[in-house]
Structures are given as structure tokens and as C-alpha cells.
Amino acid sequence: MLRSKLSEVHLEVKLFAESFGCTEEHCKCGCNRLAHPEAFSDLELEAMDCADLEWMGHPSSSLRPEFKVPVSIHRVCLQAFVPGNASDGCVRVHCHYNPKCLGEYMSCGFFNGHKLYKNNDGAHIFYKDGKWRINIDEATDAWIMSSQNDVSSDTPPTGLWFGSDAGMCLVDGEEVAQPEGSSLQKAIQMVKSQLRETCCQERSALTDMQQEIEDVLRAFIKSPDLSYRQLYFQAGKYEVGERYDPRTQRKHFSTAIKMELKVLHTS
Ligand SMILES: [Zn+2]
Known part of the structure; x- marks a missing residue:
């Protein structure tokens, strides 16, 4: 809106x-x-x-x-980014931990019944086992960051996400204007x-x-x-x-x- x-x-x-x-x-x-x-x-x-x-x-x-x-x-x-249709979406990640997972992710398909997103460096955001996760490539059997709580939200939640070993990143969900x-x-x-x-x-x-x-x-x-x-x-x-x-x-x-x-x- x-x-x-x-x-x-x-x-x-x-x-x-x-x-x-x-x-x-x-x-x-x-x-x-x-x-x-x-x-x-x-x-x-x-x-x-x-x-x-x-x-x-x-x-x-x-x-x-x-x-x-x-x-x-x-x-x-x-100009603000305005999605062309419901399957478009833009998620932004601020991260000092791994430069590859930085930046804007655009929706690029579906995985596990949820949207899949990809940034310019090939990092992906996907939904698996009750959490939203980020990996530095398209593999979905590993991740470097994941959302804090078990969430069933349709899109990646805004807020702090945490690293699998260390670090954290700040995610702006689709609802945050970019x-x-x-x-x-x-x-x-x-x-x-x-x-x-x-x-x-x-x-x-x-x-x-x-x-x-x-x-x-x-x-x-x-x-x-x-x-x-x-x-x-x-x-x-x-x-x-x-x-x-x-x-x-x-x-x-x-x-x-x-x-x-x-x-x-x-x-
Ligand atoms: Zn001086």
C-alpha cells in the first residue's frame, strides 16, 4: 500500500x-x-x-x-521500486559479515511453496524448515544467515537475521520501500x-x-x-x-x- x-x-x-x-x-x-x-x-x-x-x-x-x-x-x-505484479518483490540485505550476501534480491521463482530471491552476486534467499535463509549460491542444503524465529511468513521478515556460525545481517522485507x-x-x-x-x-x-x-x-x-x-x-x-x-x-x-x-x- x-x-x-x-x-x-x-x-x-x-x-x-x-x-x-x-x-x-x-x-x-x-x-x-x-x-x-x-x-x-x-x-x-x-x-x-x-x-x-x-x-x-x-x-x-x-x-x-x-x-x-x-x-x-x-x-x-x-523513484521508488514498484513491483510490476504480485510475483515481483525486492528484499534488501545489509551485511558486514559476508559481502556476497549484500544488496538487493529480486524474486526469481519458487522453492518449498515460497518465493525464491537472488542478488547480483548469485546469493539466494529461500524458505526451508520453518525459517527464511540466505546462502551465497543457489544451493539450498546450506546457509550462512537465517531469520530469527520460526516464521511462516509468506515473504522474508524484516529485522535481524543471524549467521550459522557467527555474524548477523539486517534484512528489509518486501514491505519496506526501496x-x-x-x-x-x-x-x-x-x-x-x-x-x-x-x-x-x-x-x-x-x-x-x-x-x-x-x-x-x-x-x-x-x-x-x-x-x-x-x-x-x-x-x-x-x-x-x-x-x-x-x-x-x-x-x-x-x-x-x-x-x-x-x-x-x-x-
Ligand atoms: Zn585540525
Whole structure:
């Protein structure tokens, strides 16, 4: 019902960028870490960790500058995945345990009188012996994750599933709205290109931001009540200290970035 009501979310994305302005005495970016920890022995690092903050007198958290004028305002449109017919279905798995079982599973047939699902890496979700299970391939005599309780639900239940030896994963069942893949990719690329053009050219920083941007965009489809979110990032990593002595160098960030995402309308 929810999914059929919500098919598009139009978002306004505002970007702000200000300089942290860290000085020798005051770190405002909150980083101020060793730039080359590999130049120290484990023992030395251990000794420094406990003394670090008192010794340097630096704040451990960043001071967010006042973000006054946006450096860019743009719009993105996200489409929700809408099943074409009753046998379609999309289940999403969030898992740090096995990267192969991550991602979206689309229904691809039936097994034991229940739907069978498959992700892009060939992992399957199937129903067997009173539980929903995930295996990394199409074999149904083994599994790496299964639903918590004996459930007879027609589709994979939303919530935590547990590993056969260890680990766990979070499953979004069919009833949880998901963004349609290409509209999500388009929106992410749009946000990244705005970041690149205005305040962040570092490839590694952009890569770090990508997951957070994707998660927040997904959240707007998943939670129709969500109307506003803001994200903060750090960019422009640099090192200070004696140029030829890595042991004296510490890391800072030059730029504080704020991203505001606001729902304009849904349709
Ligand atoms: Zn700093």
C-alpha cells in the first residue's frame, strides 16, 4: 500500500562549505591525528594514545563553522521500486559479515511453496524448515544467515537475521520501500558532481562520502515521514610538521562541508 502511494520523492540538496581554519595551537577540524602512525612502534603509539589529548590540549571533536550561504542548490528525484505484479518483490540485505550476501534480491521463482530471491552476486534467499535463509549460491542444503524465529511468513521478515556460525545481517522485507536502482545512482552521481564542482576534488573523500549519501537517500524512500536531514563531512586533508620527518607530521582537514536534504514534494 505504502509503495503504491509513494513512487517519487523530489529533494532539494543544499551544499555549504567553510574553512575550518586550524592553527598550530587550535585544531578546529577535530582530527589532529598522527599523519604517519606507521613511523612509530606499537609501544610508542600506545604510550602516546593516553597522553595525546592532555599533552596537545586540542579539542577532540570538530567545531562546525557557521554555514551561511550555500555553494550550490540542486534538485534530485528518487523513484521508488514498484513491483510490476504480485510475483515481483525486492528484499534488501545489509551485511558486514559476508559481502556476497549484500544488496538487493529480486524474486526469481519458487522453492518449498515460497518465493525464491537472488542478488547480483548469485546469493539466494529461500524458505526451508520453518525459517527464511540466505546462502551465497543457489544451493539450498546450506546457509550462512537465517531469520530469527520460526516464521511462516509468506515473504522474508524484516529485522535481524543471524549467521550459522557467527555474524548477523539486517534484512528489509518486501514491505519496506526501496529506491529504484538507476534513479538512486543518478541522484548519487548528481550530488557527487556538485561536491566536486564546488568544494571537494579529492577522490578518496568523495568515495568515503558516497555510502553516507546513499544511506540518506534510501532513508527518504524508506521512511515517508522523513522530510529533512543534514550531513557533515570533512575534506581537504593536509599534513603539518617537519617536511622530512614523518614522525612530527599531524593531519588536519581544511574544509567543513554541510549537506542539507529537504523533501520538496512526493508523488
Ligand atoms: Zn585540525
